[in-house]
Amino acid sequence: MTPLQIDTRTAGGVTVVALAGELDLGASARADDAVRAAQADAAHPHLVLDLHALDFMDSAGLNVLITAYRRAAAAGRYLALCGLRPDTARVLDIAGLRAHFTVHDTLDAALAGAPAH
Template sequence: MVTPAGELDHHTADLLREPLEEAVSQGRARLVVDCSQLEFCDSTGLNVLLGARLKAEAAGGGVHLVAMRPVVARVFQITGAEAVFTVHDSLESALAD
Protein backbone atom coordinates (compact mmCIF):
# COMPACT_ATOMS: atom_id res chain seq x y z
CA MET A 1 0.00 0.00 0.00
CA VAL A 2 1.15 3.51 -0.76
CA THR A 3 -0.27 6.78 0.56
CA PRO A 4 0.53 9.79 -1.62
CA ALA A 5 0.00 13.13 0.11
CA GLY A 6 -0.44 16.66 -1.15
CA GLU A 7 -0.26 17.17 -4.89
CA LEU A 8 0.33 14.49 -7.50
CA ASP A 9 1.57 16.31 -10.57
CA HIS A 10 4.52 16.52 -12.95
CA HIS A 11 6.80 17.61 -10.07
CA THR A 12 5.92 14.72 -7.78
CA ALA A 13 4.80 11.90 -10.09
CA ASP A 14 8.07 9.96 -9.82
CA LEU A 15 7.66 9.81 -6.04
CA LEU A 16 4.63 7.60 -6.66
CA ARG A 17 5.74 5.90 -9.88
CA GLU A 18 8.89 4.43 -8.37
CA PRO A 19 7.33 2.59 -5.39
CA LEU A 20 4.45 1.30 -7.53
CA GLU A 21 6.83 -0.07 -10.17
CA GLU A 22 9.07 -1.51 -7.46
CA ALA A 23 6.11 -3.29 -5.86
CA VAL A 24 5.12 -4.90 -9.17
CA SER A 25 8.72 -5.89 -9.91
CA GLN A 26 8.81 -7.60 -6.49
CA GLY A 27 5.77 -9.68 -7.39
CA ARG A 28 3.03 -7.60 -5.78
CA ALA A 29 0.35 -7.40 -8.46
CA ARG A 30 -2.43 -6.05 -6.21
CA LEU A 31 -1.65 -2.44 -5.43
CA VAL A 32 -3.63 -0.35 -2.94
CA VAL A 33 -3.26 3.43 -3.17
CA ASP A 34 -4.71 5.31 -0.19
CA CYS A 35 -5.77 8.65 -1.71
CA SER A 36 -7.16 10.11 1.53
CA GLN A 37 -4.26 12.57 1.83
CA LEU A 38 -4.13 13.46 -1.87
CA GLU A 39 -5.28 17.04 -2.43
CA PHE A 40 -4.69 17.34 -6.19
CA CYS A 41 -4.02 15.07 -9.15
CA ASP A 42 -3.25 16.28 -12.67
CA SER A 43 -2.88 14.33 -15.91
CA THR A 44 0.69 13.32 -15.07
CA GLY A 45 -0.43 11.80 -11.78
CA LEU A 46 -3.31 10.09 -13.52
CA ASN A 47 -0.89 8.64 -16.08
CA VAL A 48 1.28 7.23 -13.28
CA LEU A 49 -1.72 5.40 -11.86
CA LEU A 50 -2.83 4.21 -15.31
CA GLY A 51 0.68 2.92 -16.03
CA ALA A 52 0.77 1.10 -12.69
CA ARG A 53 -2.63 -0.40 -13.49
CA LEU A 54 -1.37 -1.80 -16.80
CA LYS A 55 1.69 -3.36 -15.15
CA ALA A 56 -0.32 -4.75 -12.24
CA GLU A 57 -2.96 -6.22 -14.56
CA ALA A 58 -0.25 -7.79 -16.73
CA ALA A 59 0.96 -9.50 -13.55
CA GLY A 60 -2.55 -10.74 -12.75
CA GLY A 61 -3.59 -8.00 -10.32
CA GLY A 62 -4.82 -4.44 -10.36
CA VAL A 63 -4.78 -1.06 -8.69
CA HIS A 64 -7.28 -0.29 -5.93
CA LEU A 65 -7.85 3.37 -5.08
CA VAL A 66 -9.10 4.29 -1.62
CA ALA A 67 -10.86 7.32 -0.11
CA MET A 68 -10.52 9.80 -2.95
CA ARG A 69 -11.41 13.37 -2.04
CA PRO A 70 -14.02 14.95 -4.32
CA VAL A 71 -11.51 17.19 -6.09
CA VAL A 72 -9.36 14.15 -6.97
CA ALA A 73 -12.33 11.93 -7.81
CA ARG A 74 -13.51 14.61 -10.25
CA VAL A 75 -10.39 14.14 -12.41
CA PHE A 76 -11.16 10.43 -12.65
CA GLN A 77 -14.81 11.12 -13.49
CA ILE A 78 -14.05 13.72 -16.17
CA THR A 79 -11.50 11.49 -17.91
CA GLY A 80 -13.47 8.27 -17.50
CA ALA A 81 -10.53 6.72 -15.65
CA GLU A 82 -12.78 5.73 -12.74
CA ALA A 83 -14.12 2.95 -14.96
CA VAL A 84 -10.74 1.18 -15.11
CA PHE A 85 -9.88 1.27 -11.41
CA THR A 86 -11.45 -0.44 -8.43
CA VAL A 87 -12.42 2.41 -6.10
CA HIS A 88 -13.13 1.89 -2.40
CA ASP A 89 -14.59 4.23 0.19
CA SER A 90 -12.42 2.85 2.99
CA LEU A 91 -9.06 1.21 3.45
CA GLU A 92 -10.73 -1.69 5.26
CA SER A 93 -12.87 -2.33 2.19
CA ALA A 94 -9.86 -2.25 -0.14
CA LEU A 95 -7.83 -4.62 2.00
CA ALA A 96 -10.74 -7.03 2.40
CA ASP A 97 -11.56 -7.12 -1.32
Protein backbone atom coordinates (compact mmCIF):
# COMPACT_ATOMS: atom_id res chain seq x y z
CA MET A 1 0.00 0.00 0.00
CA THR A 2 1.29 3.42 -1.03
CA PRO A 3 -0.03 6.28 1.11
CA LEU A 4 -1.65 9.12 -0.77
CA GLN A 5 0.60 12.09 -1.44
CA ILE A 6 -0.91 15.42 -2.41
CA ASP A 7 1.00 18.26 -4.03
CA THR A 8 -0.77 21.54 -4.80
CA ARG A 9 0.85 24.26 -6.90
CA THR A 10 0.01 26.80 -9.57
CA ALA A 11 1.19 26.65 -13.15
CA GLY A 12 0.22 29.14 -15.82
CA GLY A 13 -2.46 30.64 -13.60
CA VAL A 14 -4.09 27.24 -13.02
CA THR A 15 -4.08 25.31 -9.76
CA VAL A 16 -2.67 21.82 -10.14
CA VAL A 17 -3.40 19.17 -7.54
CA ALA A 18 -1.20 16.12 -8.10
CA LEU A 19 -2.35 12.93 -6.42
CA ALA A 20 0.12 10.07 -6.03
CA GLY A 21 -0.24 6.68 -4.38
CA GLU A 22 -3.61 5.24 -3.42
CA LEU A 23 -6.82 7.24 -3.42
CA ASP A 24 -9.07 5.04 -1.33
CA LEU A 25 -11.57 5.38 1.51
CA GLY A 26 -8.84 6.11 4.03
CA ALA A 27 -7.38 8.94 1.96
CA SER A 28 -10.46 10.34 0.26
CA ALA A 29 -11.23 12.97 2.93
CA ARG A 30 -7.69 14.40 2.66
CA ALA A 31 -7.92 14.45 -1.12
CA ASP A 32 -11.34 16.10 -1.05
CA ASP A 33 -10.08 18.75 1.39
CA ALA A 34 -7.14 19.55 -0.91
CA VAL A 35 -9.32 19.72 -4.02
CA ARG A 36 -11.97 21.81 -2.24
CA ALA A 37 -9.30 24.28 -1.06
CA ALA A 38 -7.88 24.50 -4.59
CA GLN A 39 -11.31 25.15 -6.06
CA ALA A 40 -11.94 27.90 -3.50
CA ASP A 41 -8.88 29.85 -4.69
CA ALA A 42 -10.40 32.90 -6.39
CA ALA A 43 -7.02 33.99 -7.76
CA HIS A 44 -6.63 30.68 -9.65
CA PRO A 45 -10.17 29.50 -10.39
CA HIS A 46 -9.28 26.72 -12.83
CA LEU A 47 -8.07 23.31 -11.71
CA VAL A 48 -6.16 20.37 -13.14
CA LEU A 49 -6.01 17.09 -11.27
CA ASP A 50 -2.76 15.42 -12.22
CA LEU A 51 -3.23 11.68 -11.73
CA HIS A 52 -0.13 10.36 -13.50
CA ALA A 53 1.29 8.94 -10.24
CA LEU A 54 -2.00 7.59 -8.89
CA ASP A 55 -1.52 3.85 -8.36
CA PHE A 56 -5.02 2.95 -7.24
CA MET A 57 -8.46 4.53 -6.97
CA ASP A 58 -11.57 2.95 -5.49
CA SER A 59 -15.16 4.20 -5.38
CA ALA A 60 -14.36 6.66 -2.57
CA GLY A 61 -11.65 8.16 -4.77
CA LEU A 62 -14.05 8.28 -7.67
CA ASN A 63 -16.45 10.21 -5.45
CA VAL A 64 -13.72 12.82 -4.85
CA LEU A 65 -13.52 13.36 -8.62
CA ILE A 66 -17.30 13.49 -9.03
CA THR A 67 -17.63 16.04 -6.23
CA ALA A 68 -14.89 18.17 -7.77
CA TYR A 69 -16.65 17.98 -11.14
CA ARG A 70 -19.95 19.09 -9.60
CA ARG A 71 -18.33 22.04 -7.80
CA ALA A 72 -16.55 23.13 -10.98
CA ALA A 73 -19.70 22.83 -13.10
CA ALA A 74 -21.77 24.79 -10.56
CA ALA A 75 -19.19 27.59 -10.49
CA GLY A 76 -18.57 27.59 -14.26
CA ARG A 77 -14.91 26.73 -13.75
CA TYR A 78 -12.51 24.59 -15.75
CA LEU A 79 -11.63 21.18 -14.34
CA ALA A 80 -9.45 18.74 -16.20
CA LEU A 81 -7.87 15.40 -15.41
CA CYS A 82 -4.51 14.45 -16.83
CA GLY A 83 -2.10 11.56 -16.87
CA LEU A 84 -4.65 8.80 -16.32
CA ARG A 85 -3.06 5.42 -15.92
CA PRO A 86 -4.94 2.50 -17.49
CA ASP A 87 -6.42 1.33 -14.17
CA THR A 88 -7.65 4.80 -13.27
CA ALA A 89 -9.12 5.31 -16.73
CA ARG A 90 -10.83 1.94 -16.43
CA VAL A 91 -12.53 2.97 -13.18
CA LEU A 92 -13.92 6.07 -14.91
CA ASP A 93 -14.98 4.00 -17.93
CA ILE A 94 -16.72 1.32 -15.85
CA ALA A 95 -18.63 4.01 -13.96
CA GLY A 96 -19.57 5.63 -17.27
CA LEU A 97 -18.09 8.95 -16.16
CA ARG A 98 -15.13 9.52 -18.43
CA ALA A 99 -17.25 11.46 -20.92
CA HIS A 100 -18.17 13.97 -18.22
CA PHE A 101 -14.56 14.96 -17.58
CA THR A 102 -12.12 16.87 -19.72
CA VAL A 103 -9.21 14.42 -19.93
CA HIS A 104 -5.74 15.12 -21.29
CA ASP A 105 -2.77 12.81 -21.66
CA THR A 106 -0.30 15.27 -20.16
CA LEU A 107 -0.23 18.15 -17.73
CA ASP A 108 1.03 20.47 -20.47
CA ALA A 109 -2.00 19.65 -22.61
CA ALA A 110 -4.37 20.20 -19.68
CA LEU A 111 -2.79 23.56 -18.91
CA ALA A 112 -2.95 24.56 -22.57
CA GLY A 113 -6.66 23.70 -22.61
CA ALA A 114 -7.50 25.91 -19.64
CA PRO A 115 -9.41 29.11 -20.39
CA ALA A 116 -7.58 32.40 -19.94
CA HIS A 117 -8.08 33.79 -16.48
